[in-house]
Amino acid sequence: MSGDAAARGAADSGARRPVIGISAYCEQASWGLWNLPAVVLPQNYVDQVVGAGGIPVLLPPLPAVDDVVHRLDGLIISGGPDVEPVHYGEEPGPNTTVVRPDRDAAELALFRRAIAAEIPVLGICRGMQLMNVALGGSLIQHLPDLVGHDGHSPTPGQMGTHEVKVAGSGRLAGILGQPSVVVPTHHHQGVGQLGAGLIATAWADDGTVEAIELEQPEAPGHPFTVAVQWHPEAGHDPSLFRALITAAAAVAHARLAAGAQGGRSVS
Numbered sequence: 001m002s003g004d005a006a007a008r009g010a011a012d013s014g015a016r017r018p019v020i021g022i023s024a025y026c027e028q029a030s031w032g033l034w035n036l037p038a039v040v041l042p043q044n045y046v047d048q049v050v051g052a053g054g055i056p057v058l059l060p061p062l063p064a065v066d067d068v069v070h071r072l073d074g075l076i077i078s079g080g081p082d083v084e085p086v087h088y089g090e091e092p093g094p095n096t097t098v099v100r101p102d103r104d105a106a107e108l109a110l111f112r113r114a115i116a117a118e119i120p121v122l123g124i125c126r127g128m129q130l131m132n133v134a135l136g137g138s139l140i141q142h143l144p145d146l147v148g149h150d151g152h153s154p155t156p157g158q159m160g161t162h163e164v165k166v167a168g169s170g171r172l173a174g175i176l177g178q179p180s181v182v183v184p185t186h187h188h189q190g191v192g193q194l195g196a197g198l199i200a201t202a203w204a205d206d207g208t209v210e211a212i213e214l215e216q217p218e219a220p221g222h223p224f225t226v227a228v229q230w231h232p233e234a235g236h237d238p239s240l241f242r243a244l245i246t247a248a249a250a251v252a253h254a255r256l257a258a259g260a261q262g263g264r265s266v267s
Contacts, residue, residue, distance in 0.1 A: 018074055019074075022045050022058055022059060062106060073120070077111060077122075083104055125230070140189060152208065166180060211226070213227075224243070
């Protein structure tokens with residue numbers, strides 16, 4: 001079922017649309033006459049969630065923000081700056097860019113709480129890297145040093161594109177429905193050693209891991225944990241967002257059903 005169909009089904013049954021938390025940035029921002037610290041997120045994340053049938057909620061990088069997880073039906077960990085290398089036991093390299101320790105802490109807590117609560121999770125770019133680190137994996141701090149080119153982030157401030165080959169098995173293959181896709185990309189880091197329970201399900205031509213999933217035998221009750229190194233919110237294929245919304249709609253429906261069951265009187 002597509003996200004649109006799930007949302008229509010929810011509306012027809014009187015159920016609510018699934019609520020999707022999206023981790024947000026805290027950055028200096030300008031608008032109108034103002035220049036202030038702000039909680040921000042590129043609008044295409046929001047547009048993709050709405051288009052797939054969900055209700056987006058921005059989650060600022062604050063202590064204890066993970067307490068909101070029990071109110072969410074799904075979670076997106078968004079793109080952004082480098083994950084601080086201390087989280088995978090390394091020192092910053094010469095090409096480490098901006099780090100945001102408060103955001104690292106908030107997103108690590110969000111992801112771990114979501115896994116424990118069996119909430120569907122989609123990781124995007126930095127989000128994929130953070131999910132890998134959260135499960136004990138490591139990162140390649142500067143991909144050009146390994147692959148010998150800048151094809152994953154060819155132009156500052158702009159998306160590049162390249163082809164990604166998708167494994168024949170796994171959730172991603174079913175979501176994308178094709179063995180290879182051309183994707184929007186902008187990153188200089190990548191997944192090194194995989195975290196516990198994760199499998200790689202897509203690769204660039206140079207061998208860079210482009211998608212990871214939580215292997216179902218490792219987490220049989222977890223409905224959806226998929227992450228991609230590219231930026232689907234900046235592309236034209238909504239299939240990843242629709243898949244997340246479908247999984248989140250199932251969570252929302254189960255919660256409503258459980259609430260209705262719990263509210264019935266017992267004679």
